[in-house]
Amino acid sequence: MPKRPQKERRALECFYRVKSCVDGEVRSMVRVRYAPSPTGSPHVGNIRTALFNWVFARHHQGKFIVRIEDTDRSRYVPTSEQEILTSLCWLGLDWDEGPEVGGPYAPYHQSQRLEIYQRIAHQLVEEGKAYKCFCTPEELEQMRAQQRAQGASVTMYDRRCRRLTPAEVRAREEAGLPYVIRFAMPLEGTVEYEDLIHGHTVFRNALTDDFVMLKSDGYPTYHLANVVDDHLMEITHVIRGDEWISSMPRHLNLYRALGWEPPQFAHLPLLLGPDRQKLSKRHGAVQFTEFIREGYLPDAMFNFLALCGWNPGDNREILNREEIIELFSLERVSDNPFIFDHNKLLWMNGYYIRQLSKEQLVAWCLPFLQEAGLLPKELDEDTRAYAERVIPLEQEKMKVLKDVVTLTDFFFKEDLAVDQNAVKKWYSMPHIPQMLEELIRRYEALEPFTAPEIERVTREVIAWLGVPSGHVIHPVRVAVSGRTTGPSLFEMLEVLGKPRVLKRLRQAQQWTV
RNA sequence: GGGGCCAUGGUCUAGGGGACUAGGACGCCUGGUUUUCAGCCAGGAGGACGGGGGUUCGAAUCCCCCUGGCCCUACCA
Known part of the structure; x- marks a missing residue:
């Protein structure tokens, strides 16, 4: 800590x-x-x-x-x-x-505040705290290449334009050469501050080069714009990522040059x-x-x-x-x-x-089902009511709302994607044909088609067949959903509704032949 | 290369000199519940606190060095 x-x-x-x-x-x-x-x-x-x-x-x-x-x-x-x-x-x-709400320090887009940065940059030039640099990108690259070739470990702008005489500067301006404005970093001394998260931190000025404040297109760099706006907008605490810590000597020296009190800093x-x-x-x-x-x-x-x-x-x-x-x-x-x-x-x-409450859950999930094409964009009352019963069945299994799609698609699709391994496992048992026949017969007659009733009848069939309950429950689950995992079976059957259940059980009868 | 930041189980984190046999969470494992999965409940494994020196009666906690990781090193933010 x-x-x-x-x-x-x-x-x-x-x-x-x-x-x-x-x-x-x-x-x-x-x-x-x-x-x-x-x-x-x-x-x-x-x-x-x-x-x-x-x-x-x-x-x-x-x-x-x-x-x-x-x-x-x-x-x-x-x-x-x-x-x-x-x-x-x-x-x-x-x-x-x-943006959108405005405020007393508008505008809040830096692109609309260019004059401010330009004014301040030029003001610093006049005060000798910044200078115009006419180096081209090619020149700079060449300079860096040279420094590296000479084995220099740090490639830093060599401040060549900082040494330009006023006459030289004027000549270049008159020639219409584009320029940037660089901050004239102090060549010695240190700068320090109390980071609200990291504590006391010190930097040596000599290690930071003369950074660009104003680009040749007249736009400011982050360093200038951020300092200027934080001051003008009376920001009291700058809370930003750690990657900015190394820019602190620039920012702090800028505040100093402008004679402004810096805000508090906290680097996350x-x-x-x-x-x-x-x-x-x-x-x-x-x-x-x-x-x-x-x-x-x-x-x-x-x-x-x-x-x-x-x-x-x-x-x-x-x-x-x-x-x-x-x-x-x-x-x-x-x-x-x-x-x-x-x-x-x-x-x-x-x-x-x-x-989430059931209502909230449904509200959050519907768009995902619609997006996936499992539900129409315009929901009629019946479809909506059906979805409202389906979605909560898988609530506890969802990690993200999008999971609702793969978790419940078999409720909405006519063509089931059937897990063939599951079929192989559960549909080779001898009692299956008889089981399906009996279930279909009893479900058809069942009224009301509710979970407790379905369970009662199903357990009767299980007893009648004399097999472990799983030997009925699992095959039925595969028949109606195409898979081995899913919501509690009897509730699932109730929600699917009698017609769908019967249709799918009849389809499953073909798996046994 | 230079500068800066950071360093507790696989991951996040508590910890601010003795209350630490280092606590919690995710993940992992086991058992229970159940028709499956998930969930829920109950247990469990996993850390000599990056390494080495100090200071101290006593250090995960303070100091120094080392190592490692990351960030910055632009006319990007």
């Missing part, structure tokens, strides 16, 4: 709240943001970050802000912003300021795959929308994601939203990487599915 003394961490976390009390201000001072980049379908890890920010905000009665960091035109994917927002909505993470442990590599497509589903499509429940995802790096301190694992919001604190966020366990998610989702 974190090395920082607990009390100290708590004090840091509450810094802004304390301040707001002291100032006697009414408004809540905690402001956090989720700043996704619309470069594709959102990653679970990314949504986990959103969730931690949201929970933190709600815990402190603060504001949760969504800011779209669309500053990379080459990787921009138009549909992804909608996917991101939809994912947040699906999980129940509502935002107080951001990375989500890893089972092979301890950064979680990626190779590990199965990682796009959040895949989880939605597979049939995970929002509450289960919420619970599971909250546990990806955080725990309440007691042994509880099943926690609802209110409990999570109530108990959440950064001090209980682990600082070691979290291996994403699909298996455990599956278990948890199954647990949540089992807690």
Whole structure:
């Protein structure tokens, strides 16, 4: 666990709240943001970050802000912003300021704030804290190649343009050469901060090169835009993934150069795959929308994601939203990487599915059956009523809602997929023809066709045949479902209904010849 | 290569010098319930806390070194 003394961490976390009390201000001072980049379908890890920010905000009665960091035109994917927002909505993470809802710090798309970044970048150039760099990508590549050839272990921008004289700069500008603006990193000294999760961290400035703040197309890089917006939007706590820790010297020096007070920082442990590599497509589903499509429940995802790096301190694992919001604190966020366990998610989702009422379960499952073509898009009353009786039969077996399809398809399909091994096993016994004949005769006459009645009659047949009950029950199950596993037999027969049961038993009579 | 982060059963995690014979969960195994599977209930296996040095009467817990893993090292975020 974190090395920082607990009390100290708590004090840091509450810094802004304390301040707001002291100032006697009414408004809540905690402001956090989720700043996704619309470069594709959102990653679970990314949504986990959103969730931690949201929970933190709600815990402190603060504001949760969504800011779209669309500053990379080459990787921009138009549909992804909608996917991101939809994912947040699906999980129940509502935002107080951001796209669609606006807010006092609008706009919330960085692509609409270019003038701000440009103004600040140029201001830093004028103050000598940044400079124009006219190096072309080819030149930079050549420089790196050269450094490597000379055996240099670190390839770092050699700051050649930082040494340009004003006259040289002017000449290049007049020649119309494109340029980027680089931050002039201090050549010595250190920068340090208190990470709310990792504790005290120090970096040497000399090890960080003069990073690009403003690209030649006029767009800012993450480093600039993020610092500028966090300050302008009065973000109090930056909660993001561990991969950003190494950028801290850049960000901190930028704050310093701009004369701004940096917010608090909390870096969340990375989500890893089972092979301890950064979680990626190779590990199965990682796009959040895949989880939605597979049939995970929002509450289960919420619970599971909250546990990806955080725990309440007691042994509880099943926690609802209110409990999570109530108990959440950064001090209980682990600082070691979290291996994403699909298996455990599956278990948890199954647990949540089992807690659903029959009505809720049906409502969640119907779309999956329709999607699979087992049910029509428009349900008539009878079909709906039938589905409402079928679905709950397999509730306890589902791990994801999509399971309902393979679990119940034989209720809806006319052509059964029959397990031939099962037929071989159960239909070679001598009593089978007689058994089928007798069952058909008795079921036909049975009224009402209900589970208790079916069971009574079936047990009579079993006694009459003088065979173990399994020798009747299993063959019947195979006959009506085509498989060896399924819901409790008599209930299953009742739900299937007399016509379907008789039809399938008659079909099974042919297996014996 | 450099910098940073991390290190408790297969996985997640509790642990903040003595309450640890290291607790819980997933997974795994066994038994029970039952017409099957699942579920549920009850048990069980599995860890000398990455290694080595310290500090201390006492260390999973504090310090140092090593090792390993990961992240960053872009006109990507």
